[in-house]
Amino acid sequence: MPDTRGKNVSRRHFVRLAAATAAAAAGPLLRFPGGAWAQQARPKTLRIAKWAHFLPEYDRWFEGVLAREWGERHDTRVIVDHVPVEEVGARAAAEAAARQGHDLFMFPWPPAEYRQQVIDHTEIYQAVSVRHGNVDRLGHRSTFDPKTKQYFAFADSWMPAPLCYFEDTWATVGMPLGPLHYDSLRSGGQRLRAKLGIPCGLALAPSLESNVTLHSLLMAFHGGVLDEQGNVVINTGARTVAALKYVKALYEDAGSPEQLGWGPAGNVPAMLARKTSCTVNAISLLRAAEASDPAVAGKIRLSPPLAGSAGVMAVPHVTNCSVVWKFAENPEGAKQFLTELIDSSKAIYERSLGCNFPIYQKTVPDLIVRLENDSRGDPPYKYKELKDALHWTANLGFPGFANPVAMEVFNTFVIPRMFVSVVKGELGPEETARAAEVEVKRIAEKWKQV
Amino acid sequence: MKSIGRHAPAGVGVAVLTWGALLLLVLAAPATRLAAQTQTDAPESPFFTTFNPPAFDFNDAFYTANGINVSRLDTPGAARFGLFRKTGPPAPNGFVNWVVDNTGTDPDRNNVRILATTGGYIDDGTGAPTQFISIFAFLQDQSFFTGVANARGTQMADVVSNFEAYAALKQIDSHGVFRPTPCGTMGNGTTPCFPVTSVATPALRQDWRFATNRNPIDHSAPFGYFCDDILGMWIITYFWFIDTGFGPHQTAQCHQMLTALGGKNGLTLDGTPIIKTGDELNFLEGSVVGSNPIPGFLGTNPPSPACAAEGKEDTGGADGGAVWLVCPALPDPRNGAITLDAFLDQVHRPNGFPVDPALTVNFLCLQIFGAFCSELQPGQRAAAMQLVGKQQPAAAR
Numbered sequence: 001m002p003d004t005r006g007k008n009v010s011r012r013h014f015v016r017l018a019a020a021t022a023a024a025a026a027g028p029l030l031r032f033p034g035g036a037w038a039q040q041a042r043p044k045t046l047r048i049a050k051w052a053h054f055l056p057e058y059d060r061w062f063e064g065v066l067a068r069e070w071g072e073r074h075d076t077r078v079i080v081d082h083v084p085v086e087e088v089g090a091r092a093a094a095e096a097a098a099r100q101g102h103d104l105f106m107f108p109w110p111p112a113e114y115r116q117q118v119i120d121h122t123e124i125y126q127a128v129s130v131r132h133g134n135v136d137r138l139g140h141r142s143t144f145d146p147k148t149k150q151y152f153a154f155a156d157s158w159m160p161a162p163l164c165y166f167e168d169t170w171a172t173v174g175m176p177l178g179p180l181h182y183d184s185l186r187s188g189g190q191r192l193r194a195k196l197g198i199p200c201g202l203a204l205a206p207s208l209e210s211n212v213t214l215h216s217l218l219m220a221f222h223g224g225v226l227d228e229q230g231n232v233v234i235n236t237g238a239r240t241v242a243a244l245k246y247v248k249a250l251y252e253d254a255g256s257p258e259q260l261g262w263g264p265a266g267n268v269p270a271m272l273a274r275k276t277s278c279t280v281n282a283i284s285l286l287r288a289a290e291a292s293d294p295a296v297a298g299k300i301r302l303s304p305p306l307a308g309s310a311g312v313m314a315v316p317h318v319t320n321c322s323v324v325w326k327f328a329e330n331p332e333g334a335k336q337f338l339t340e341l342i343d344s345s346k347a348i349y350e351r352s353l354g355c356n357f358p359i360y361q362k363t364v365p366d367l368i369v370r371l372e373n374d375s376r377g378d379p380p381y382k383y384k385e386l387k388d389a390l391h392w393t394a395n396l397g398f399p400g401f402a403n404p405v406a407m408e409v410f411n412t413f414v415i416p417r418m419f420v421s422v423v424k425g426e427l428g429p430e431e432t433a434r435a436a437e438v439e440v441k442r443i444a445e446k447w448k449q450v
Numbered sequence: 451m452k453s454i455g456r457h458a459p460a461g462v463g464v465a466v467l468t469w470g471a472l473l474l475l476v477l478a479a480p481a482t483r484l485a486a487q488t489q490t491d492a493p494e495s496p497f498f499t500t501f502n503p504p505a506f507d508f509n510d511a512f513y514t515a516n517g518i519n520v521s522r523l524d525t526p527g528a529a530r531f532g533l534f535r536k537t538g539p540p541a542p543n544g545f546v547n548w549v550v551d552n553t554g555t556d557p558d559r560n561n562v563r564i565l566a567t568t569g570g571y572i573d574d575g576t577g578a579p580t581q582f583i584s585i586f587a588f589l590q591d592q593s594f595f596t597g598v599a600n601a602r603g604t605q606m607a608d609v610v611s612n613f614e615a616y617a618a619l620k621q622i623d624s625h626g627v628f629r630p631t632p633c634g635t636m637g638n639g640t641t642p643c644f645p646v647t648s649v650a651t652p653a654l655r656q657d658w659r660f661a662t663n664r665n666p667i668d669h670s671a672p673f674g675y676f677c678d679d680i681l682g683m684w685i686i687t688y689f690w691f692i693d694t695g696f697g698p699h700q701t702a703q704c705h706q707m708l709t710a711l712g713g714k715n716g717l718t719l720d721g722t723p724i725i726k727t728g729d730e731l732n733f734l735e736g737s738v739v740g741s742n743p744i745p746g747f748l749g750t751n752p753p754s755p756a757c758a759a760e761g762k763e764d765t766g767g768a769d770g771g772a773v774w775l776v777c778p779a780l781p782d783p784r785n786g787a788i789t790l791d792a793f794l795d796q797v798h799r800p801n802g803f804p805v806d807p808a809l810t811v812n813f814l815c816l817q818i819f820g821a822f823c824s825e826l827q828p829g830q831r832a833a834a835m836q837l838v839g840k841q842q843p844a845a846a847r
Contacts, residue, residue: 388672
């Protein structure tokens, strides 16, 4: 760049200088071919719909710092609307139907049903790969459509779903390390409720938490909704029935009627009030406890998912997947925002208090060190139980990819409704499994027509 | 096995005689009699180079560093070899399960060399009888874990949950009655139930299966057995045939499948089929697996209702039996890992013949020639086969 200090600058030089300065400022940033966003002369608007994080302070940072600063860098007014998790499905469906709304929609799960209303996100993954390497298995299998060979969404982070339990409570039945496997959850939970009157607190009523809990349980029981090829197998064989019988027995031996009435995230306040002995949840539960009642937080421990006949495995509590609608008014800005979002993965991890694990591992290279010595943890090594989380977490849709059938089953709460029906005694396990099979096959048939 | 003998060239017969004479000499030398076993070095076979060490128990410091409560381990219930169970099952009468041997050099091990070598099937889908583990101790509840993480920051209880040793307890009682459910927390509360307080060989209907193959690379587990499970521990998964699977209430579907599987794998002491692979068990439990593992059945639909079930004991100790084992698998059982004074712990029929002779033959090949049978010359293999049921002490007779 020529030295312009103390010199008269012609208009042509000024334009060149301004362009060079802008390019230098955005130097570390990646741009799409053509650099459409950079050529925009006047301020634009980027509208983002984002699921409301479990920790409100994270959303304040996301909107007030991350999005605002990005907007300043790109001469764009960024508007972030926070959508409660339980309203995400309806809001997204409404936007897709009306073909208008936000430019970017951030889901807490893979939005495979919208693959026809969204752009192919491959170019975002390609742009990010230059800086951060390839997307990991969880992100890939959560957002890739093997039929069209396109990515219907972009995954940037995720949350593990460990077991949270009270160490002192479980120690009274000889299990200070928690129940470890599903058989002990029932037998130990039974003794706990009989001894202390404290029930086991797995979420059952339809919600994100029960969806995650029960999909994980079904998977650990060697059951599933679809097989790898996408065939409906929810009632093929006897594993779904075995899982249904198990949950009914667990509820009767160690549960509580309150479980059936919980709303969204109802398992969290029950744990914080020590009304339950354990639950499956993201670590936002522990973070909330650390903020509100450190004494309670100190007694809560984490452990990997309970082992079942299929091993130790769970689905993510959250898979943060974003889509750029085809009808977006500012698609280039939305793509650029997502691309640069990965540059902030470290800040995202920190500002979410460790809830949001990076999809791109290299962005938080000292993740395990952080988990082993957490400044808020009591004891500080509490979170190291999550260091292998990527190995025990399977994508929604496992053993296949996250596809429209699997995600409609997830979003219409087929699995929680199935379990609750048996727990309430509305139908027997076999009848319920057959009814669920009919429902899933109807969904699968519908998507064959699309 | 039979086919090998039938189609072997004529020269093999001579080789068998030669090898047989040599084997008798070799095996006579380290006779593992009780009187001679207060302290002994590992006898080596003259037929191969020894470089794999036999199994020695871990020392107390290593157990402690890996989160195991040594004071609990050193109790009769845990039956830690070196302190307890010098004699008795799996060792047959006149034999011992372990000896003191001061030749070991591993800083993480002590001087208790294990002779009892339990055989089983590998869990990689083949069900090959190639796995050999050494019994160190039995853990009955969580008090065996200190809660201290190992040097890698991992709780051993979390690691071991991924590595299952599949135990098949006898379900036919002494009166010939089939018991379709385990007693204790794994059962459904009905009777008759079969006891779950011992996994000693006399309590088993078939040999074990060990998930040594699991690892994070193929996503079969978050950990690798030989990488992360450095104490070689297992969580015991008990599996059994339920009332629709066997006995008076057996369904026609289960009857057909069990008959077909028995024809393929042979029968257990109960008369039920031997289950060798994960797919076989999962399928009989009603799980959809990649392809139908039962011969004669097309399609992928498993039985419904199921024929079999599995479970794990209460980790609080409510069942009174073993929840976990410290029984490391031999990483490579060849070239000396199985010494001449070791003996095979496997399930035997009342007449003393092993339920699965293939396991016996593999053990003998490894013990005498330092290699799996499939790696040997026909004459060596045939010679080892001749010893089946003759040389090996039959623990369960």
